[in-house]
Amino acid sequence: MCFRGQTHYTISMNLHIGSRKLGDVPLIAGVLTDSDVFDLRPEGLDSADIIELRVDMFDSIMPEHLFDVFRSAVEKFGKPVIATLRDIKEGGRREIQDRMAMYRLVIPFADAIDVEVLSGDILKQAKELCGDKGRLLIGSYHNFESAPADDFLEEIIASGRQDGADIETGGNGKRGQ
Numbered sequence: 001m002c003f004r005g006q007t008h009y010t011i012s013m014n015l016h017i018g019s020r021k022l023g024d025v026p027l028i029a030g031v032l033t034d035s036d037v038f039d040l041r042p043e044g045l046d047s048a049d050i051i052e053l054r055v056d057m058f059d060s061i062m063p064e065h066l067f068d069v070f071r072s073a074v075e076k077f078g079k080p081v082i083a084t085l086r087d088i089k090e091g092g093r094r095e096i097q098d099r100m101a102m103y104r105l106v107i108p109f110a111d112a113i114d115v116e117v118l119s120g121d122i123l124k125q126a127k128e129l130c131g132d133k134g135r136l137l138i139g140s141y142h143n144f145e146s147a148p149a150d151d152f153l154e155e156i157i158a159s160g161r162q163d164g165a166d167i168e169t170g171g172n173g174k175r176g177q
Contacts, residue, residue: 015166017136018080018111020049022167029082034058034069037076045077052082052114055102056092063105070109082138083110090116091142100125112136112167117160127164139165 015022030048032040037053045051051073055061058069073081083106085099086092096102099122103113107129115126117139130137139160141153148156 015136017050017082020080030079032073034060034065037069037073042077045079048079050080050082050111051077052084053106053110054093055083055085055106056087056094056096058094061094061096061102066102066105067109070106074109080111081109082112082114083107084114086116087119090119091144100129103129107133107135110135112138114138114140115165117141117156117163117165123160123163123165130166131164136166137164138167139163 017027020027027049028047029050029052030045031052031054033054034057053070053073055066058065070081070083083103085096085102087099088095103126107113112135113126113130115123115137117123118141123137123139127137129135141156141160
């Protein structure tokens with residue numbers, strides 16, 4: 001699926017994030033931090049189909065804390081989980097030296113991982129990790145300044161596919177991060 005502005009493009013597919021089939025209807029992702037996981041009541045996410053855990057926004061990225069947050073999210077909310085670790089230049093909130101080490105830590109609890117298409121080798125390494133663990137790889141593109149031209153977005157999609165992304169998503173950053 002690709003999102004641009006208010007337009008929603010659906011690509012025919014037979015992919016799932018956890019128990020949720022992609023492509024038939026738009027799915028709503030509830031984006032959570034570690035404190036959200038512990039503070040929110042389960043009914044607070046009733047309208048969400050999927051949980052996206054933004055590790056770059058966590059208060060702590062110590063391995064024990066990551067395990068606790070991801071395990072708690074799975075048990076408490078019972079929804080598929082996407083693990084996301086954005087670099088600061090990709091809109092992330094903290095510097096994470098070795099994102100692949102973090103992805104390896106959380107992938108047992110995640111149904112998919114989300115990596116920026118333009119993140120270079122990390123996308124390729126993430127594809128290998130996802131393949132080994134039977135998880136989906138989401139290739140994202142975010143532009144926080146403006147909505148890029150359609151031909152540029154097509155190049156981003158082609159790049160994501162070439163590097164192994166199962167799904168490509170994008171946003172112009174104007175409707176939130």
